[in-house]
Structure formats: structure tokens, C-alpha cells
Amino acid sequence: MPTCAVAESGLLIFGDELGNIIFADRELKVSERKHKIFNGEVLGLAYVLDAANQNRQYIVALGDDARPSYDATAAYNASPVSSTPIYIIKVFSITDFQHPIQVINATVGDTSITAFAVHSEGLEVAVGYSNGKVLVFSNVVSRDAQGRAQTPTVLLANHFAGVSNLFFCESNSKSTDVRRIKLFVVMDTKDSQNDATGQMNDLDQDDIEHAGIIVFDVSLSLIPNKSIYVISPRQGPKALDEQGASKFNVCFFK
Numbered sequence: 226m227p228t229c230a231v232a233e234s235g236l237l238i239f240g241d242e243l244g245n246i247i248f249a250d251r252e253l254k255v256s257e258r259k260h261k262i263f264n265g266e267v268l269g270l271a272y273v274l275d276a277a278n279q280n281r282q283y284i285v286a287l288g289d290d291a292r293p294s295y296d297a298t299a300a301y302n303a304s305p306v307s308s309t310p311i312y313i314i315k316v317f318s319i320t321d322f323q324h325p326i327q328v329i330n331a332t333v334g335d336t337s338i339t340a341f342a343v344h345s346e347g348l349e350v351a352v353g354y355s356n357g358k359v360l361v362f363s364n365v366v367s368r369d370a371q372g373r374a375q376t377p378t379v380l381l382a383n384h385f386a387g388v389s390n391l392f393f394c395e396s397n398s399k400s401t402d403v404r405r406i407k408l409f410v411v412m413d414t415k416d417s418q419n420d421a422t423g424q425m426n427d428l429d430q431d432d433i434e435h436a437g438i439i440v441f442d443v444s445l446s447l448i449p450n451k452s453i454y455v456i457s458p459r460q461g462p463k464a465l466d467e468q469g470a471s472k473f474n475v476c477f478f479k
Contacts, residue, residue, distance in 0.1 A: 228267055240267025244288060246322055260322035262315060265289030265308075271343035272319075273366055278452065282319040283366045285343045285350060287312065287331065312338050314350060316365050327365050333358060339413070339472065342391035344406065348445060348454055351391045351408055352377075357384025359391070359410055361443055364453050378456065380441045381410065384434070389413035390475040393443075402447040403457055409477065410439045414469035428467040437469030 228240040235251035244263035248256040269287035274280060290313040316327035331338065331352050340353030347366035353359050360377035381388075390411035398405045414437040433439055441462045445454035 228270055238270060238272065238284060240270050240286065240288070242266045244290075246270075246284070246286070262286060262317070262322060262325075263288030263290050263313065264292045265310065268312075268338065269341035271341075271347075273343065273345070273347035275346060275366060277346075283326075283347060284317045284319055284322075285347060285365060286315050286317070287338065287341045287352070288315070289313075309335065310337070312352075314352075314362070314365065316347075329362055329365065331360070331362075333360075340388045340391045340411075342393055342408070344393045344395070348404060349393065349406065349408075349443060351380075351393070351443075353388025353391050353410065355387040357381060357387055357412065359388060359408075359441075361408065363445065363456075367453055378443075380408070380443070380462070381433070381439070384412055386412040386414045386437070386469060389470060389472045392475075392477040394477070402449075404445045404447075404454065406443045406445060408441045408443045409465075410441065411475050412437050412439070412469035413471050414467075415471065428464055430463045430465075431461075432464050433462055435467060436464030437467050438465040439463070440465055 237249040239247045239249065241247060244261055244265055244267060246260040246262055248258050265288060267286060267288045271285045273283040273285060289310040291308045291311040293308060312331040314329040314331050315325040317325050333354055336358065337355040338352055339355050342351045348363065350362045350365050351359065359381040361380055362377045388410060392409045394407045394409065396405045428435060439462050442459040444457040444459055446457040447454055
């Protein structure tokens with residue numbers, strides 16, 4: 226998952242394993258500015274420019290907010306031992322990393338998060354898990370939704386393979402009140418779909434259970450006179466391919 230975001234000015238924003246946000250300019254000169262936003266590791270970052278709302282800028286961050294634990298029998302300066310992760314999504318104004326405008330719990334039992342994606346305008350955030358589960362949170366940067374509990378949409382409850390990559394893609398719509406958004410989900414299928422001869426089996430577009438690449442319709446409709454989007458009538462998911470890909474082995478082009 227990415228731990229770097231690029232702002233409009235060319236400012237680079239990094240997250241580290243200690244839970245800090247660190248800044249660098251386009252010449253990669255690291256600033257002394259550092260903000261502690263998680264107790265544990267920063268796992269993903271995305272920059273959002275809200276062009277429709279006075280060009281407000283946000284950072285959407287995913288991280289482990291569990292406090293490190295220590296071995297009581299070890300030396301005084303012993304390193305922390307691993308603890309059960311608490312996955313949290315936090316949304317910050319780019320000018321204020323002390324007071325998040327949104328804090329969302331993305332922990333699902335003891336399942337690990339393996340993929341993370343944010344719509345370019347922050348309309349939706351997708352999270353994928355090692356058990357194949359895919360959740361989508363809406364209105365995470367909306368000030369009208371600030372502080373409200375976020376109930377995610379479950380796009381995929383489980384799968385034989387974990388989620389390795391997620392990507393939002395939006396097509397042009399004749400109506401400004403409807404956003405036609407697709408979410409591409411790539412599964413870490415490795416060699417699981419190959420038969421004994423090494424050939425791929427035929428895959429029906431509705432066979433989500435065995436798919437390696439799936440596209441979900443996650444379109445949204447704008448509530449009149451408000452800045453909150455709600456779920457729009459959607460088509461069902463479609464399987465695009467039987468073979469998926471492992472993490473860092475996928476590249477999307479609009």
C-alpha cells in the first residue's frame with residue numbers, strides 16, 4: 226500500500242512506521258515538520274483536492290493505531306513487540322494534523338488490511354482485506370458528515386483469495402448530480418486458478434467467487450441542496466478475469 230502522497234504544489238507527504246507524517250519538497254528536501262497521527266505504522270496515504278468546495282485540501286490516512294507493547298522481562302530500552310493492529314482511517318485538513326475531521330474504524334476482527342484506495346475527490350474510500358472482504362466508506366471528507374459514524378458498504382464479504390489492489394475510475398456523466406464510479410478489485414490469486422495443465426479455466430462474468438479481477442459499480446447521487454452523496458442505483462459486479470495479481474504487480478491507467 227502507498228505511504229506517500231503528492232499535493233498540488235508538488236509537496237511530498239510521507240508516512241513512516243512510527244506513525245508520523247513527514248513532508249518533503251519536489252527536490253526531496255525533507256522538512257523539519259513532522260506530525261504524529263497514529264500510534265503504530267502509517268499504512269496508506271492519499272491527497273484529496275475538493276475543487277467544488279473552495280479548493281480545500283485533505284489527507285486521508287490509513288494506519289495502525291494500536292499502542293506498542295513491550296516485553297516486561299526484556300531490558301529497559303527493549304524494542305516494542307508486535308500487538309494486534311487497530312486499523313483506523315483519519316482525514317485531516319492539510320493545514321491541521323492535530324484535529325482530524327473524521328476518524329473511522331476499519332478493523333475487521335483479526336483480518337489484515339491488504340489494499341487501500343481513495344477516490345480522487347474523496348467521495349469514497351475502499352479497503353481490502355486478506356480474507357477477500359472489500360468495504361467502501363462514503364463522504365469521508367464531507368464537512369456535513371463530520372463526526373458521524375461511518376457505516377461501510379460491503380461489496381465483497383469474502384473470497385478464496387485476499388485483496389491485493391484497488392482502484393477507482395470515474396466516467397463522464399450527463400448529470401452533475403450522479404457520479405458514475407467503478408471500483409476495480411484485484412485478488413492475490415497467484416497460481417490458484419490454474420488447472421493441472423497450466424491453462425486458465427473459462428470464467429463467466431457473474432462468477433465473482435472465482436474471479437481474479439472484479440469491477441464493482443459504486444456510483445453515487447448528490448442529495449439536492451446538500452454536499453452529501455448517497456448510493457445511486459447500481460449494476461451488479463462483473464468478473465473481468467480469472468487471474469489476479471499480487472501486490473505491487475498492477476498498474477492502472479485512466
